[in-house]
Structures are given as C-alpha cells and as structure tokens.
Amino acid sequence: MLLSGQSRLRKFDPALIKKGVELLRPDNFRMTIVSQDLPGGWDQKGKWYGTEYKSEKIPVDFLAEISKAMDCSAGDRLPGLHLPHKNQFIPIKLEVEKKEVEKPALAPRVDRNDQVARTWYKKDDTFWVPKANLIVSCKTPIIFASAENSVKAELFTD
Known part of the structure; x- marks a missing residue:
C-alpha cells in the first residue's frame, strides 16, 4: 500500500x-x-x-x-x-487494535503541555482508522518583524 x-x-x-x-x-x-x-x-x-x-x-x-x-x-x-x-x-x-468502548471519546486529551511541546491524543474509537497530524509552530517575534520574514517563516514551516 x-x-x-x-x-x-x-x-x-x-x-x-x-x-x-x-x-x-x-x-x-x-x-x-x-x-x-x-x-x-x-x-x-x-x-x-x-x-x-x-x-x-x-x-x-x-x-x-x-x-x-x-x-x-x-x-x-x-x-x-x-x-x-x-x-x-x-x-x-497499519491495523488498529479495536476495543469495545461504551461511549466514544468526544475530544482529545492533553498528553503534554510545557515550554517545549503541547500534544493531544485521541484514538479513533468510531471508525478505527489510523491517522496522525503533526503541526509545528515556530513562535518568535522575528517572524513578525517584517512581511518578508512572515512569508519566509510560512514557507519554511509548510
């Protein structure tokens, strides 16, 4: 596949x-x-x-x-x-381990929230499809110092 x-x-x-x-x-x-x-x-x-x-x-x-x-x-x-x-x-x-759940979770839970990272986790307990999203955010005042820096930062993170 x-x-x-x-x-x-x-x-x-x-x-x-x-x-x-x-x-x-x-x-x-x-x-x-x-x-x-x-x-x-x-x-x-x-x-x-x-x-x-x-x-x-x-x-x-x-x-x-x-x-x-x-x-x-x-x-x-x-x-x-x-x-x-x-x-x-x-x-x-790529198969997901299926477990019977009484009620599917409605929202993800926060696994980590500190100066380095904030991560959430929610198992797909409705459709049982493996899926992951990774979003990287760079936070620095330099990004907003100019329009050029902002565009470069957007291109870099994309």
Whole structure:
C-alpha cells in the first residue's frame, strides 16, 4: 500500500513499483531548470504571464554522463547519490487494535503541555482508522518583524 500525507492510496505492489522505476531512463526524461540567476538568451515567452524561457535539447555530453552514472556499480557511485536509510518511524502494521468502548471519546486529551511541546491524543474509537497530524509552530517575534520574514517563516514551516 502507498501512503501519501494522511491517505492510503493504493495496494502495495512491488512488481508495479519495479516496473515504474525501470521506465526511468536517460533517454526519456525532461529536465527543468528554474533559477533567477541564469543568464538570458531566452527566445520564447509564456502565453499568459509573459515569462521568458528557452527550450533546447539536453547536451549529448550530459546525457552520456547520466548514462555512465546509471550503468556504474554501487561501489562507484557518488556518495551523495543514494537512497535514504530505512526510516524506523514508518509503521509496518497499519491495523488498529479495536476495543469495545461504551461511549466514544468526544475530544482529545492533553498528553503534554510545557515550554517545549503541547500534544493531544485521541484514538479513533468510531471508525478505527489510523491517522496522525503533526503541526509545528515556530513562535518568535522575528517572524513578525517584517512581511518578508512572515512569508519566509510560512514557507519554511509548510
């Protein structure tokens, strides 16, 4: 099964995942570079916003480098290009232990409330669906010192 955000999207299918990964090849991709610092030379403009852009073939030498990287052994790969280590916090078992309750809880209870964190807990004792929400709030007067700081803080926390 595949988890995305708070939703369980589809059944876990290793064969289908392998098939999808095998479709990622150096000869069938599109690369987009977005930057405010790249030099001009734009030869096209977007229809609605007039954004300048340029579309061109990916250089052959760059494609050769990508092909070489794909064909190299695990020992020859750049150390920075690797999958992350196994995340021990991703649950393996997604079934919820169901217990008969006389009356479902109406509201969460506060588990912790101190200078570091405030946490609530409420088991779904109605539909028995596993779910978690994590909200991180940064409280500092610097955030509201300017509109720019406020926007940057919002982007950071999002």
